[in-house]
Amino acid sequence: NVTDKDILQDQSTVEDVVSNGLGPRGQRYSPLDKINTNTVKDMRPVWSFSFGGEKQRGQESQPMVKDGVMYVTASYSRVFAVDTKTGDELWQYDARLPDGIMPCCDVINRGVALYDDLVIFGTLDAKLVALDAKTGKVKWKKTVADYKEGYSITAAPMIVNGKVITGVSGGEFGIVGKAEAYDAKTGKILWSRPTVEGHMGYIWKDGKKVENGISGGKPGQTWPGDLWKSGGAATWLGGTYDPDTNSVFIGTGNPAPWNSHMRPGDNLFSSSRLAIDPDTGKIKWHFQTTPHDGWDYDGVNELISFDYKDGGKTVKAAATADRNGFMYVLNRTNGDFIRGFPFVDEITWAKGLDKNGRPIYNEEMRPGNPSASEDGKKGSSVHAVPAFLGGKNWMPMAFSQDTGLFYVPSNEWGMDIWNEPTAYKKGAAYLGAGFTIKPLTDDHIGVLRAMDPKTGKEVWRYQNFSPLWGGVLATAGNLVFIGTPEGYLKGFDAKTGEVKYQFNTGSGIVGSPITWEQDGEQFISVVSGWGGAVPLWGGEVAKRIKHLNQGGSIWTFKLPKS
Ligand SMILES: O=C(O)c1cc(C(=O)O)c2c(n1)C(=O)C(=O)c1cc(C(=O)O)[nH]c1-2
Numbered sequence: 001n002v003t004d005k006d007i008l009q010d011q012s013t014v015e016d017v018v019s020n021g022l023g024p025r026g027q028r029y030s031p032l033d034k035i036n037t038n039t040v041k042d043m044r045p046v047w048s049f050s051f052g053g054e055k056q057r058g059q060e061s062q063p064m065v066k067d068g069v070m071y072v073t074a075s076y077s078r079v080f081a082v083d084t085k086t087g088d089e090l091w092q093y094d095a096r097l098p099d100g101i102m103p104c105c106d107v108i109n110r111g112v113a114l115y116d117d118l119v120i121f122g123t124l125d126a127k128l129v130a131l132d133a134k135t136g137k138v139k140w141k142k143t144v145a146d147y148k149e150g151y152s153i154t155a156a157p158m159i160v161n162g163k164v165i166t167g168v169s170g171g172e173f174g175i176v177g178k179a180e181a182y183d184a185k186t187g188k189i190l191w192s193r194p195t196v197e198g199h200m201g202y203i204w205k206d207g208k209k210v211e212n213g214i215s216g217g218k219p220g221q222t223w224p225g226d227l228w229k230s231g232g233a234a235t236w237l238g239g240t241y242d243p244d245t246n247s248v249f250i251g252t253g254n255p256a257p258w259n260s261h262m263r264p265g266d267n268l269f270s271s272s273r274l275a276i277d278p279d280t281g282k283i284k285w286h287f288q289t290t291p292h293d294g295w296d297y298d299g300v301n302e303l304i305s306f307d308y309k310d311g312g313k314t315v316k317a318a319a320t321a322d323r324n325g326f327m328y329v330l331n332r333t334n335g336d337f338i339r340g341f342p343f344v345d346e347i348t349w350a351k352g353l354d355k356n357g358r359p360i361y362n363e364e365m366r367p368g369n370p371s372a373s374e375d376g377k378k379g380s381s382v383h384a385v386p387a388f389l390g391g392k393n394w395m396p397m398a399f400s401q402d403t404g405l406f407y408v409p410s411n412e413w414g415m416d417i418w419n420e421p422t423a424y425k426k427g428a429a430y431l432g433a434g435f436t437i438k439p440l441t442d443d444h445i446g447v448l449r450a451m452d453p454k455t456g457k458e459v460w461r462y463q464n465f466s467p468l469w470g471g472v473l474a475t476a477g478n479l480v481f482i483g484t485p486e487g488y489l490k491g492f493d494a495k496t497g498e499v500k501y502q503f504n505t506g507s508g509i510v511g512s513p514i515t516w517e518q519d520g521e522q523f524i525s526v527v528s529g530w531g532g533a534v535p536l537w538g539g540e541v542a543k544r545i546k547h548l549n550q551g552g553s554i555w556t557f558k559l560p561k562s
């Protein structure tokens with residue numbers, strides 16, 4: 001059974017992985033070092049497990065491991081329990097999804113949460129489902145939001161002090177983003193916090209729903225007219241938790257619609273990081289990376305807590321690498337901007353950041369207003385960099401406690417983007433924009449970067465032909481692992497970037513690797529199965545990599561017994 005303490009200590013208790021991010025802060029760093037720069041060359045796969053069937057779509061899951069069982073999600077809201085030693089299936093759960101689900105970006109899922117004897121995950125029809133960890137039978141099920149309005153859940157839920165906290169997807173359909181907390185054991189709702197200014201939050205006291213303050217104070221401050229009522233800001237990547245400040249950090253996606261001329265103002269709390277009190281759902285502070293977003297630069301990217309020394313003083317910081325191409329280091333106690341810097345080679349939509357971390361816009365890079373065009377149907381097109389799929393998208397970076405560096409999976413691409421008129425209609429796409437993503441070079445799009453959060457300097461890079469779309473793992477073995485769409489699990493020297501290992505898993509990797517120890521041996525697992533947003537939305541990039549094959553399997557590796 002998984003306890004709150006297990007989750008809080010997940011990073012140091014190497015025999016299991018019971019949180020998404022290998023620890024609540026999401027550092028994706030393991031103190032294990034048996035697999036290291038000297039030994040990794042001998043690492044071998046020990047088993048592979050197929051998710052089977054016709055459902056081979058994008059596999060973005062991070063597996064969890066507890067007491068010799070691996071819990072992993074697969075496309076179409078499926079969960080598998082697998083024996084960590086043999087790869088034998090123990091049980092499988094298939095959510096019966098209705099025909100009308102509307103995920104924007106493939107039928108993916110990013111993983112489960114574990115609590116007590118439960119395996120909890122979110123579905124593409126926007127439900128939370130808790131399964132019995134032993135049998136896979138449903139223990140409780142809750143509807144978080146109405147999928148017919150365009151809501152879905154793709155993120156892994158998180159557990160904080162017995163509560164399961166989830167976000168929602170649907171920013172491309174004009175939903176209203178929110179974070180919600182449920183009692184992990186019973187599924188009873190505890191609080192609901194909308195992430196668009198003007199919407200009421202709620203808390204449930206003794207089963208009674210009580211108003212808990214309007215997000216942002218009141219409607220209409222940073223949105224014109226009624227646009228806040230369908231304002232997007234989906235919390236589609238879930239969050240991280242920092243026990244030091246008792247804050248849940250959740251990012252929010254694009255404001256809806258994409259056509260920014262329809263919504264003059266900053267459009268809070270879209271494209272922001274929010275620090276939320278896990279006990280009440282109150283927003284303690286917010287930091288908006290792209291105010292008045294006009295490029296779909298969703299700011300959902302994970303905010304990772306870390307400490308560093310500045311002239312003998314410990315700084316309680318947190319870092320995030322945004323879809324908009326800038327990386328930010330914030331003071332995690334209050335959200336103050338410490339520093340920011342580009343982590344991609346080219347950014348055209350902004351000239352830089354001001355002293356508060358607000359972008360200095362290149363106004364000619366904002367796609368034009370269709371109302372100002374001759375026929376009112378299409379605004380002027382611009383070539384903006386990064387593309388809307390981001391300098392970095394959902395795929396989580398890692399922080400090494402040994403090197404003090406962040407390992408950022410990033411992509412170099414641009415887009416032609418223009419605006420079109422649109423109006424909100426329940427359950428229909430609400431973009432008001434057209435776009436084509438284009439590569440910037442012939443030989444690479446993906447770049448894994450080692451970034452120094454104190455200086456903003458890139459320490460090393462690895463360039464990949466295809467866009468990188470999977471998460472990163474850093475270990476005390478001086479190794480950094482990432483999977484590629486070409487199918488490789490690759491291991492790098494954390495200090496130099498030298499490739500130390502590679503193995504082709506047979507389909508593109510868009511999942512996040514984990515490591516754990518069992519009977520004194522170190523294991524590494526990663527899910528393989530190409531998909532996600534790139535083949536669907538990638539324009540000319542999608543064409544360039546259309547030869548990549550789909551799949552759906554887990555691969556597990558270890559060193560030979562000497
Ligand atoms: O605004 C949203 O609600 C929303 C949700 C999701 C999602 O749930 O995966 C993505 C996006 N936006 C998005 O903009 C995006 O680029 C994206 C990529 C992916 C993916 O898993 O490959 N999901 C999403």
Ligand SMILES: [Ca+2]
Pocket residue numbers: 171172253254296298
């Ligand atoms: Ca989005």
